[in-house]
Amino acid sequence: MFQERLKEVAGLVETRLQKALADDANQPVTEAMRYTLRGGKRLRAFLVMESARLHGIKDALNAAAAVEALHAYSLVHDDLPCMDDDDLRRGQPTIHVKWDQATAVLAGDALQTLAFDLLSDPACHHDPAVRIALVSGMAKASGIRGMVLGQALDIAAETAPDPLTLEQITELQAGKTGALIExxxxxxxxxxxxxxxxxxxxxxxxxLAFQIWDDVLDVEGDATKVGKAVGKDSDAGKATFVSLLGLDGAKARARALIDDAEAALVPYGKDAETLRECARFVISREM
Structure with missing residues (x-):
């Protein structure tokens, strides 16, 4: 059921995102935006749509598309030479490789603003207060209290005299990955x-389980399935959940977190089964 729903959401969100750019000129920045919006698991969009379904909301597509636009922006900027310097994303050349760095920066900027445009549109929700709450929440999750903070901590760790502790990595990932998932x-x-x-x-x-599993995949994943280079963290000597807990310890920690995640869904009963399947997928994925 989860895989079918994930695929369904991916199709709906893909259509909504491409529609949002349909009237824009075919210039390099717009083409780069369309390029980077294609593909991906759409896990964040799925979480939006499923949490909306639990609360009787029939149309959450704008919010689902918004988070995927924001996530895409973060990936474009994360891949830049001044950040992680990756040549591949989702098995395809990254934006700065296919075009250039200036186009990548501008495409990322435009994807971020597209996210807030989608949330502020009355089509997102009839109540302006709800739209403002979504916009405010996304701003906090993606800014200096969330994703940007996590990325800044990650960059600082590269030149720190000592490797990060488990507590510090957990804080870093709570911002870099966890805030937008929440x-x-x-x-x-x-x-x-x-x-x-x-x-x-x-x-x-x-x-947190998602990020731990990313660290697992960086050690034992297949680059052709992961869609980007693997082994970069260990080659760079970065502290990760795997380096601190060991491979088996990291896997055990991820499984325990998923058990806790499933337990949190008890108030929703059987209606949340697809979200439980999603949690189990996070620590079984190969990409």
Missing amino acids: WSATAGAVLGQADTTPLATYARDLG
């Missing part, structure tokens, strides 16, 4: 003007 999982409750606590708990455990 926004996605709670967006449906915000749209439904309901309590976000159970889904926030679920998302925090899910987000």
Whole structure:
């Protein structure tokens, strides 16, 4: 059921994102935006759509598309030579490789603003207060209190005299990866003007497990399946969940987090089964 729903959401979001750019001129920046918006698991969009379904919201497509646009922006900038300097993303050349660095920066900037445009559109929700709550939440999740903070901590760690501790890596990843996953999982409750606590708990455990599994894949993943280079963290001597916990320890920690994530969904009963399947997928994926 999860895989079918994930595929369904991916198709809907792909159509919505391409429609958002349909009237824009065919210039390099727009083409780069369209290029980077194609593909991907659409896990964050899935979390938006499923959390919305739990709260009786029939149309959460703008919010789902918004988080994928914002996520795409973060990937474009993350791949730049001044950041992680990656040549491949989702098995394809990264934007700065296919075009150039200036186009990559501008495409990323435009994708970020597209996300907020989608959230502020009345089509997202009829109540302006709800739209403002979504915009405010995404700003916090993606800015200096969230994703940007995580990336800044990651960059600082590269030249730090000592490797990061487990607590420090957990804080870093809570911002870099976890904050946007939490926004996605709670967006449906915000749209439904309901309590976000159970889904926030679920998302925090899910987000940390997701990053731990990324570290696992960096060690034992197949680059052709992962869609980008593997082994970069160990080659660079970076502290990761695997380097601190060991491969088996990291896997065990990820499994324990997924158990906790599933437990947080108890208030929703059987209606949350697809979200439980999503949690199990996070620590079984090969990409």
